[in-house]
Amino acid sequence: MRWLALLIVLVLAGCGTPGGSSGDNAKKAQQQEQSSKKIDVAKAGKVTLTVWDQEVRGGQRRQISELNAEFMRRYPNVTIKRVAKSFTDLNTTLKLAVSGDKAPDVVQANQGRPTMGQLVKGGLLRPLDAYEKAYGWADRYPKVLLDLNRFSTDAKTFGSGDLFGISQMGEIVGLFYNRTLVPDPPKTFADLEAALAAAKQKGQVPITFGNLDKWPGIHEFQAVQNRYADPSQVRDFVFAKQGASFDTPENQQAAAKLQEWAKKGYFTPNFNGVGYDPAWAKFGKGAGPFLIGGTWLLRDLTDALGSNLGFMLVPPADAGAPPRALGGESLPFAITSKSKNPDVAAAYIDFLTDPNAAKVLVQTGNLPAMPTDAKPTEPAGVQVFDAWKALGEGDGLVPYLDYSTPDFYDQITAAVQKLMAGREPAKAFTSGLQGDYEKFTGSL
Amino acid sequence: MTRSPGEPRRVAYLYLLPGFALFATFVLAPLMHAAWLSLFQWDGITPGTWVGLDNYKAVVSEADLRRAFGHSAVLLAFYAALPIAIGLLLAGAASRARIRGLTALRTVLFLPQVIALAVVAVTWRLIYQPTGWLGNFDLALPAVGLVGTWVAYGLTFVLFMAGVQKVPQSLYDAARVDGAGALREFFAVTLPALRGEIAVALTLTTIAALRNFDLVYLTTSGGPGDATTVPAFEVYQRAFRGGEVGGAAAIGVCLAAVIFVLTVGINRVADRAART
C-alpha cells in the first residue's frame, strides 16, 4: 500500500505546470532573421527537404509535380520528400507535425488566425523578412498579397508585421457558368437572381453546391455578402480593426438572402450531405448553369466542360460598379522553425514563385499571384486572368472570413450550415458570430 | 528447498514486474497525468494556468459539451440497446429452429466486428453518399448510430448463442410439454438464462458507444453543424486542433469515469438479478 502512494507521489512530482518555457518569440525571430542567408543550393551538399502541401487537385497537382521535378533536376543534391494531403487533413494535422521533433521543413500554412496565427504564436514558423529582402519578393507581389501572410511575432496583429509565407497562386471565388445553359451572363445581381429562378423552372440545379466538408459554405455566404457589404468593411473585420463588427445590417441582409435562396431550392438538394469535389464533378457533367467556386478548380472544370466553361465575378448590385470578389492567394509556403535547412528551403520557395514558376502555373491551368506575360489559351482561363487583373487594379479582393479568429473557421462553417438549413434566422447568425468574435478580440 | 504450491511466493513479483511496469507506465501514469492536466488551462505550447475544477464545471455548463454527452446517450440506444435486441432475436431464432451451417452463420454475422472501424467508416460514408443523410441535421446522428448497430449485432448474437447452448435441453422440453409457444419459451427459459451474457453484452457495447472517435471523425467530423459531436471527438478537437489541452483532458477523464460507473452499475444489477 505504501509503495502505491509513493508511486502516485512520484508521478505527480514529475508533473509541473504544463507547457515549456514561454520563450521570447520576438527575440527568437530576431535570431532567425540574422541567420538567414541567400545561398547557392548546388553548394549545400546532400539535403532532403520535407514539404507538406495540399496541392492535390488537377491543376495544382500538375504544377507542383512539374516544379518539384525541375528543382530536383537543377539541384541533384536535393531530394524533395513531398507529403500531400487534402486541405482539411492538412489543417487538422499541421500543428502536431510542426511542433514535433521531426517537423517538416516547408509547410503550406493557411493564412489567418486559425492556422498561421496559431503557429506563429507558438514560435513554430520562421520569419522570412531577411529572405524577402535577399530574393526581392516585394517586387514580385503587390503589398496587399504579402500583407495577408504577415503577423506580429506574438500573433496579436494580423495583416502587418513579419512575413511568414509566400503564395504561388492567386485565388478568386467567383461564378463558373456553363455556356450552353447561360448564353448571356447576368450583369447585375438582380439578373443573376432571375437566371436562378428560370433555371429552377426548367428543372436544373441553379447553383451546384456540396457542403459536407463544411468550408464551401463560407464561399456561398461571402459571394452573397459582397453584394451588400463594402470590401473595406469586411477587411476591417477580418483584420480585427478597432470598431469592426459582424453584426451589421449588410451582413444580415446577406444572410437572409442566402437563406432565401436555399429555401427556394436554388442549391443542390441535400447539399449538406454532398462533398465539395463530387459537387463540382456534377457541375462538370452539366447539372446546372452555375457553380460558386474557386479558380483552383479551373483545370479540372476545363477538362470537364472545355470551351463551354465560363467564369465571371458574382455580379454587383449595379451594372458597371467596381469589381469585388472573395479571394486572395493560395496557401502560402512557410518554413518551420525546427527546419535544419532553412536557407535551402527559402531557395525552394523562391523557386516555386519565380517568373519561371509563373509560366508553369499558367501552362498547367492555374492563376499565378505574380504578374506574368504567359497567357492561358482557353476562354475560361482568359476570363479568370482578366478578372484577377481588374480586381487587382480596383482593389476589390475581399479576404476569407475564417481568417478572423483562431476558432472562426469552426464557428462560421457550423453557423452557415445551420443558416442554410433554415435552422437559424439571419439575426441570430450575425449576432452569434459577433459574440464569438468579441470573445477573441477582447483577449487581444 | 521446495515449497508446496499455494504458499505465498516472492518470486511472483518478478513475474509480474515487466508486464505491470509497462501497464503502469503507459496506462495508469497517463491516466493520473490526465487528471493533473485537467486542472489547468493550457494551449499545449506556452505555459498553462491553474484553473482547478473549472474544466469539469464546463462539462456541465457549456452547451457544446452537454450536447456531446447527450449525443452519446442517444448513441447508446443504437450501439447497445438495438444490437442486444437483435442479438436476442437471432439467438432465439437460431436456438429454436434447427439451423444447418451454424458455424458459417456465426462467421458471417461476426465479420463486421473484425473490420477496422476506419474501413467501416469509409464504407458507410460511400453507402450514405447518395442519401445525403450524413449531411442532414436531424438524420446524421441516427445514421451514425445505425453503423454502430451494424457493427455490434454480430457480437451480441455470438455471445447469446454461446449462452443459449449452455441451457439444458430439459428446460426447453419441459416448456414445450407445457404447450409454450416460441414467445413464451423465449421469455420463460431463454431470457433468464442469458442474464450474465446480457450484462457482458451491455458492458462491451456501452464502452464501444462511448469510445466512437474513429467513426465520427471519418464520417461526419461532428457535423453537420454540431449535430454529431461526441465526447471522444471533442477530446481530439480541443486538445490537438483547438489548443484547450486541459479541457480535453477533463473530458477524457469524465469519459473514463462514465465508463467505470456504467460498467460497475451494469454488473451490480446483473449480480443482484442472478441472486433472486
Place this chain on the structure above:
Amino acid sequence: MIDRREQVLAHVVLGLFALIALAPVAKIVVTALGEPGSFSTAWSDGHFGTYLRSSVLVAVAVVAISSVLSILAGYAFGLMRFRGDQLLFYVLLLGLMVPLEATIVPLYYDLRDLGLTDTYWALILPQAGVSVAFGTFWMRAFFRSVPRSLVEAARLDGASSWSTLWRVIFPLARPAVLTMVVLVFMWTWNEFLLALVMVSDEGLRTAPLGLAFFQGRNTTDEALLAAGALIVATPVVLVYLFLQRHFIRGMLSGAVKA
C-alpha cells in the same frame, strides 16, 4: 415439435441479418472492382505498401511483447499466492476499462518530451501496455484452470517455477495463447486514434490512418477509395477467416469471465 412455419421464419430472419452484415462488404468489393487497375493504383499512389508494412511491424511487436509479458504475469496471478494479489488484480481490471481517449492527451505530450513521437515506439509501447492488461487477465483465467496436480507433480520433481511454466504448462496453453495473439493482433491493427495523434511522418503511417488520408484526397474516385479500404481490411479478415474459432471463442470467454 416446432412447425414448419417457424422453421422457415427463423431461417428468413437469420438470413436477412446475415445479408445485412455482408451487404456493405459486398458493396465495397464491387465498387473497387468497378474500375480496372484500382488496386494497383491505390497501392502505388496511395502508398499502401508502406502503410501495411508499418502496421505489420507495429502489430507484431505489440503481440510479441505483450504476449510474453502477459504469460508471465498471468502465471503469477493464476498459480501463485502473494501479498497484494487481490489489489493488483483490481488495478488491472480498472486499467482494462480506461479508454484511450482518456490517456491520449498526456501520452502525446509525454512521449513528445521524450522524443518518441513520430517513431514506432509511440505506437508500440502504449498498445503493448493496454494489451498486457487484457493478456494478463486472459492468461490468468487459463492458468487458474490448470489442474493443480500437474503443478504439484512438477514441483515435487524439483522443477523451478520457470521451467514449470515453460516445460510443463505452456504446451497446454497453446489454444489460449493463440486466441490472445489473434485478438491483440486485430485490435492493434485496427487502432486509429493513437496513430493519428502520434505519427505525422508519412513513412510511419499505419494502414487505417493511411486510409483516412486517402479518403481526404479521393473524394471523387470511389473505386480507388474502395480498393484502399479493402487493402486495409483484408489482412485481419484473412486471419479471422482462418482462425475464426479462436477469435470468437476469445471474445466470448474473455468477456464472460469479466
